[in-house]
Amino acid sequence: MNIFENLPKIENCTLAIIGLGYVGLPLAIEFAKCSFCKRTKKPLTFKVIGFDLNEERIEALNRGIDNTKEIESELLKNLNNIEFTNKSEKLSEADVFIVTVPTPIDKDKKPDLNSIISASKTVGTALKKRFNIFSNSQYYSYPVVIYESTVYPGTTEEVCVPILEKESGLKYNGEQKDSGFYCGYSPERINPSDKIHTLKTITKVTSGGNSDSSKWIDDLYGSIVEAGTYQAPSIKIAEAAKVIENTQRDLNIALINELSIIFNKMNIDTNDVLDTAGTKWNFLKFLPGLVGGHCISVDPYYLTYKSKQLGYNPELVLAGRKINDNMSNFIANNLINEFNKRGFSVEAKLKVLILGFTFKENCVDIRNTKVIDLIEELNSQDIDCDLVDPWVNQAEVYDKYKLKIAPKIDFNNKYSAVLVAVGHKEFFEIEKNQWESLICKNGILYDLKNIIPRSLKPMRI
Numbered sequence: 121m122n123i124f125e126n127l128p129k130i131e132n133c134t135l136a137i138i139g140l141g142y143v144g145l146p147l148a149i150e151f152a153k154c155s156f157c158k159r160t161k162k163p164l165t166f167k168v169i170g171f172d173l174n175e176e177r178i179e180a181l182n183r184g185i186d187n188t189k190e191i192e193s194e195l196l197k198n199l200n201n202i203e204f205t206n207k208s209e210k211l212s213e214a215d216v217f218i219v220t221v222p223t224p225i226d227k228d229k230k231p232d233l234n235s236i237i238s239a240s241k242t243v244g245t246a247l248k249k250r251f252n253i254f255s256n257s258q259y260y261s262y263p264v265v266i267y268e269s270t271v272y273p274g275t276t277e278e279v280c281v282p283i284l285e286k287e288s289g290l291k292y293n294g295e296q297k298d299s300g301f302y303c304g305y306s307p308e309r310i311n312p313s314d315k316i317h318t319l320k321t322i323t324k325v326t327s328g329g330n331s332d333s334s335k336w337i338d339d340l341y342g343s344i345v346e347a348g349t350y351q352a353p354s355i356k357i358a359e360a361a362k363v364i365e366n367t368q369r370d371l372n373i374a375l376i377n378e379l380s381i382i383f384n385k386m387n388i389d390t391n392d393v394l395d396t397a398g399t400k401w402n403f404l405k406f407l408p409g410l411v412g413g414h415c416i417s418v419d420p421y422y423l424t425y426k427s428k429q430l431g432y433n434p435e436l437v438l439a440g441r442k443i444n445d446n447m448s449n450f451i452a453n454n455l456i457n458e459f460n461k462r463g464f465s466v467e468a469k470l471k472v473l474i475l476g477f478t479f480k481e482n483c484v485d486i487r488n489t490k491v492i493d494l495i496e497e498l499n500s501q502d503i504d505c506d507l508v509d510p511w512v513n514q515a516e517v518y519d520k521y522k523l524k525i526a527p528k529i530d531f532n533n534k535y536s537a538v539l540v541a542v543g544h545k546e547f548f549e550i551e552k553n554q555w556e557s558l559i560c561k562n563g564i565l566y567d568l569k570n571i572i573p574r575s576l577k578p579m580r581i
Contacts, residue, residue: 126294127302127336128215128261130343131157132165136214136246138239140172140181140204142188142485143268143308144220146319149191150344152202157343164343168202169210178206187513189484190312211246212253216264216340219243219280220308222414223269224488229421233279236269240280244287247301251290255298262294266304266337270419272426273360276305277329293329302333305355306341307362313483324349327358366419367437372406373416374440377447380408380581384454391570391580408581409568410451410541411444412479412490448493451581455537455566456501458579462562464536470503473535473558476542477509477517477525481569484511491541492521506535510546534560543569552576 137148152168172178180187181204184197203210211217221235247263254260265284267276281292281303294300306326311317324345328334338351352358380390390408398405411417420437427434455472464470479489495505507525517525531554538558540547552573555565565578572578 126262126300127333128264130164130336130340131162132167133215133340134167134169134213135216135218136169136171136211136243138171138211138217138219138243139221139235139269140170140174140177141220141222142190142312143310144172144218145170145181145186145188146190146310147218147220147268147308148202149195149199150319152199153195154344158346159339159342166201169214170202170204171206171208171211172204173206175206178204187484188312189511208242208246209249211243212249214246214250214263215261216266217243217246218266218268218306220268222487223271223418223422224414225418225421231272231422231425233271233275236267236271236275236280237283240283241287244284247284247288247290251288251299260298262300262302264302264304264333264337264340266306268306268308270307270362270366270415270422271359272363272422273356274426276303276355276359281329293333302329302336303355304328304333304337305358306337307358309362309365312485313480320344320346323347325352325358325361326350327352327355329355363419363423366416367423369406370411370416370420370444371437371440372404373408373411374443376406376408377411377581378443381450384581389580408447410447410479410490410494412488413485414479414487417441417444417488417490448490449497451539451566451568452494452497452501454579455498455539455564456503458564458566459536462564464562470536471506472498472503473506473508473529473533473538475508475529475538475540475547476544476569477507477512477523478542478544481543482511482545484513486512486517486520492523494539494541495523503536506533509542509544511544529554529558531557534558535563536560537564537566539566540569540571543571547571 135151137144148168148170151166154164156163184193219239221239223236224232226232243265291300304327309322310319324341326338326341326349328337338349342349383390394405397403420441424434424437477491478486498505508529509525510527512525514525517523548571555572555576565572565576567578567580
């Protein structure tokens with residue numbers, strides 16, 4: 121029998137999405153609302169099981185509420201072929217399992233694979249139950265497991281597949297007659313809060329463990345992605361491609377951050393330099409700033425971890441990470457030096473208003489935000505900080521960092537300095553006179569996001 125005949129029928133398969141965060145939920149929604157194939161234009165009747173261990177998350181989604189603010193409530197409420205659950209027994213109904221759980225780093229900046237290992241165990245158990253239920257039916261297809269989480273090259277087949285085999289008793293790539301499964305890797309590329317570069321509009325990289333499963337997985341994603349797909353030669357290559365996408369961006373930002381430190385010592389405005397250099401056709405205009413979040417500031421450590429295991433110390437990649445990790449300290453110390461220049465006394469209990477806490481603009485995500493490093497550095501110098509962020513979940517921030525955050529600015533207060541850390545759209549609406557009203561005599565406006573009017577002469581990186 122042709123191996124391809126053992127794969128599920130795409131047009132009416134059941135998909136289980138494991139993990140319903142910024143990646144998993146949009147993916148689940150896109151499959152659920154797709155009624156015809158983007159390639160063949162043939163009808164599709166996907167059934168989607170959205171699985172997440174977080175009971176509160178599931179309850180909110182079932183009420184039509186997405187706390188990440190990525191999916192509109194009306195869309196959530198009107199989809200009939202998707203089920204949100206934290207009951208793992210539901211997973212045995214699926215033909216396809218797509219794992220989109222977080223892959224962070226630990227305190228030593230090494231890959232933390234606990235979530236993806238746990239998800240693999242859960243999927244492996246579901247594969248076993250599925251085999252027991254469906255193996256005697258007239259049509260039995262080998263299930264397909266696809267990973268989307270960012271990992272170092274080799275993780276899918278060297279870490280995840282053995283777990284799937286152990287938990288299910290099935291063999292990878294159908295090596296055991298009538299009791300196999302297939303596996304693939306299709307890295308996520310979505311950009312949280314970005315309404316232009318979405319799942320449908322970004323070329324989807326796909327891969328599989330053999331030629332047949334690779335083609336099948338490519339066809340599956342091709343059915344929903346309007347921008348098309350790119351079929352990578354192997355799972356390892358797809359994993360490597362993902363991890364270098366953010367590593368390259370991290371290094372480019374690190375270069376600009378280092379240049380901003382140099383230009384600061386020369387009393388040159390980095391942004392003016394970039395505007396000038398940007399008039400050349402092949403100049404890449406990256407901007408200086410804080411580099412946090414769950415991708416750019418994490419992915420390089422996955423690559424360097426694997427590289428070190430193989431005996432090579434990746435000096436350039438790690439140098440870029442060091443520069444970007446230290447930018448919070450540079451900004452804090454730069455502000456403190458400016459206080460000293462303007463005659464402020466630390467004994468006077470300086471107070472700074474920091475605008476923005478999330479890792480990027482117009483999103484609720486606080487994972488690996490570098491604003492916390494900035495706050496801690498200022499606090500260590502006996503400088504108090506008030507925080508304003510209209511996007512964050514205040515309870516989540518307090519639970520994790522024991523910090524209180526206001527949703528709006530109180531323009532009746534005055535500060536020694538106001539520092540714009542995140543470019544939320546609400547901060548662009550602040551008028552010139554309102555900026556002026558926030559600072560005391562000789563106070564400092566420090567703008568990391570080019571929001572404050574230039575006429576007010578704010579400090580910039």
